Amino acid sequence: MIRIILFSLFFTLAGCQSAYYSAWEKLGVEKRDILADRVESAKSAQEEAQEQFTDALERLSTLISFHGGELQDTYEALKDQYESSKSSAERVGARIDSIEDVAEALFDEWSTELEQYNNESLRRKSEQQLHQTQRRYQRLLATMRKAEASMNPVLATLQDNVLYLKHNLNASAVGALQGEFENIKKDIEQLIKEMNNSIAQSDEFISLIKQN
Structure with a gap:
């Protein structure tokens, strides 16, 4: 996996994905292997995002339960949680984008190679496998994008809370945010549900992919 990440970084910087795939094929690593690796990477990013958003909820809970002490420190901690949550969301999105890139290349190659068969029976079997894989992929991609979208309302609420507290850093302002807690809690619970579904898929x- 580390090798693939390093190669990916190099060729992304070079701006040539086709050269990247060709380089790996020369080493015996096919596009399907890269696709499986990127799905695994996106899965890990979603698991990390789950933990991050849960931490943010806990920090918000601590803030609205504020009963004295350094409110500035509590606010800064919430701000940090928002920034970390935003970074996690961006990382998830980027990894899903990378999945789409290699999947498109894989399916284009697979479809083209169907025309190269001499044995009609083998061609039909390969075509069936292609269509099955495409259907499963489209279902996975839709689930991943749905999970990704579920982060948006949480980020929006966290951002609003941080912005409001930035200019109203007092106990009454904290009290005004208590009504927001249940809403963001529900959003995070929905987010985790969507991501669990995406991770399972x-x-x-x-x-x-590994069976093909």
């Missing part, structure tokens, strides 16, 4: 898709 990621495992299933990785197994399918």
Whole structure:
């Protein structure tokens, strides 16, 4: 996995994905292997995002339960949690984008190679596998994008809370945010549910790819 990450970084900087895939194929690593690796990477990013958003909720809970002490420190901690949550969301999105890139290249190659078969029976079997993989991939991608979108309302609420407290750093302002807590809690619970679904489908898709 580390090798693939390093190669990916190099060729992304070079701006040439086709050269990246060609380089790996020369080493015996096919596009399907890269796709499986990127799905695994996106799965890990979603797991990390789950933990991050849960931490942010805990920090917000601490803030609205404020009963004295250094309010500035509590606010700064919430601000840090928002920034970390935003970074986690961006990382998830970037990894899903990378999945789309290699999947498109893989399916284009697979479709083109169907025309190269001499044995019609083998061609039909390969075509069936292609369509099955595409259907599972599209379902996985939709689930991943849905999970990604579920982060948006949470980020929006966290941002609003941080901005409000920035200019109203007092106990009454903290009290005004208490009504927001249940809403963001529900949003985070929904986020975790969507990501659990995406993570489960990621495992299933990785197994399918490795069987082909």
